[in-house]
Amino acid sequence: TQLLEQSPQFLSIQEGENLTVYCNSSSVFSSLQWYRQEPGEGPVLLVTVVTGGEVKKLKRLTFQFGDARKDSSLHITAAQPGDTGLYLCAGARNYGQNFVFGPGTRLSVLP
Amino acid sequence: GAVVSQHPSWVICKSGTSVKIECRSLDFQATTMFWYRQFPKQSLMLMATSNEGSKATYEQGVEKDKFLINHASLTLSTLTVTSAHPEDSSFYICSARLSASRFGETQYFGPGTRLLVL
Numbered sequence: 001t002q003l004l005e006q007s008p009q010f011l012s013i014q015e016g017e018n019l020t021v022y023c024n025s026s027s028v029f030s031s032l033q034w035y036r037q038e039p040g041e042g043p044v045l046l047v048t049v050v051t052g053g054e055v056k057k058l059k060r061l062t063f064q065f066g067d068a069r070k071d072s073s074l075h076i077t078a079a080q081p082g083d084t085g086l087y088l089c090a091g092a093r094n095y096g097q098n099f100v101f102g103p104g105t106r107l108s109v110l111p
Numbered sequence: 112g113a114v115v116s117q118h119p120s121w122v123i124c125k126s127g128t129s130v131k132i133e134c135r136s137l138d139f140q141a142t143t144m145f146w147y148r149q150f151p152k153q154s155l156m157l158m159a160t161s162n163e164g165s166k167a168t169y170e171q172g173v174e175k176d177k178f179l180i181n182h183a184s185l186t187l188s189t190l191t192v193t194s195a196h197p198e199d200s201s202f203y204i205c206s207a208r209l210s211a212s213r214f215g216e217t218q219y220f221g222p223g224t225r226l227l228v229l
Contacts, residue, residue: 033217042115042204042220043155088154090218098145099218103154 003027004091004102012108016078021105023089024071030094032072034063037086037104046074079109113139115207117221124195125229131191132224134205140185141207145218146178149202161188195228202226 005024013019023032031050035043047056049065049072056063060083062075076083086106090099114137124130134144142163147155159180160168167180179191188207192199202225206218 040223042223045217045219048217098157098160101155
């Protein structure tokens with residue numbers, strides 16, 4: 001069983017649309033990270049959240065960490081084809097522990 | 112952000128040969144590096160944690176005698192796939208951990224190495 005679940009698994013939308021992807025767990029995490037990975041490349045860190053209820057914005061991307069630190073969401077406003085990729089969340093349950101990755105959401109933004 | 116490199120980016124080899132992959136942190140020292148394997152359209156699966164100057168810690172199901180890890184310096188870890196077989200074909204990614212704060216550790220990933228065993 002996956003420690004982290006991500007939904008949806010696949011998402012295909014038109015340029016300009018908004019979308020939200022989710023990362024859920026039954027476990028509490030001390031920190032959670034979001035990455036974007038493009039085909040044939042390593043993941044690139046987008047954000048790290050550590051405080052329950054925390055909201056971080058990165059241009060058109062808005063990240064939220066759940067109050068109980070068990071879940072997180074990533075909202076993209078006015079998606080662009082350049083946003084296409086595999087979005088991975090990763091959580092560490094305690095400081096110093098390894099991050100565990102979710103299965104990812106594969107996003108395709110069509111021009 | 113911090114930079115992590117991997118070499119080679121692509122390798123094709125015959126079944127039975129050994130392949131070494133290097134992971135370097137270019138602008139910071141990493142006491143801990145991680146090796147992941149990723150199959151097509153799947154997420155990253157942690158293989159092992161590599162600590163400088165000590166033996167690597169392998170995840171359950173990963174054969175330590177097949178996937179040899181050496182972390183000889185604070186900027187270099189190597190993964191050697193010994194006697195590679197077609198089922199070892201995969202995308203191998205390393206990462207290096209940078210401790211930014213008590214709660215905000217960050218991993219920086221290399222670009223990955225695609226291994227194809229014929």
